[in-house]
Amino acid sequence: AQSVTQPDIHITVSEGASLELRCNYSYGATPYLFWYVQSPGQGLQLLLKYFSGDTLVQGIKGFEAEFKRSQSSFNLRKPSVHWSDAAEYFCAVAAFSGGYNKLIFGAGTRLAVHP
């Protein structure tokens, strides 16, 4: 069965430090992968997506993610974190069922940023 694992429930970094949020997926075929961010009181905003091609994808707000098939990973990175990046981050894979897709989410990683 398809699944997404985000090993880190909570991460704290200092403002200006680099960030890497881990995501591992389990999916039989070539996956469609997503990172969403949820700020307090906000909905789920798409940060970036991977469908095919270049395994390093760029997203909004200076985020990037790298698809590594050999490791079944799609880790999210940012070289320098800003205080406004404090939020919860969700990795997701699109799973096909009966011709219609649905997103399977990881449990999320809550990011805190120290000034």
Added chain:
Amino acid sequence: EPEVTQTPSHQVTQMGQEVILRCVPISNHLYFYWYRQILGQKVEFLVSFYNNEISEKSEIFDDQFSVERPDGSNFTLKIRSTKLEDSAMYFCASSEGVSGANVLTFGAGSRLTVL
């Protein structure tokens, strides 16, 4: 930028009462979804809807739940007789298509509290 709008943002109800959560998807989108997130847990798929019928539903989506598109703009989730365990954040989403390449746009969510 087009967005998915959900109302109410927060609803408190007594156990056994009926609740209707409303969503206005993006106007040119054809596929509609409800997801929910119980506090501290994963975002979970509930149901997808296309062409005025359910295309897929999860095991969570039992007979207490129903969805409809009563007019050309709204998409509703009804919980017929709420239970304590229905307390969650409910997210509506829409997409243009259903291939894995079609991105879901989520609303800000409706927080349901059942007392």
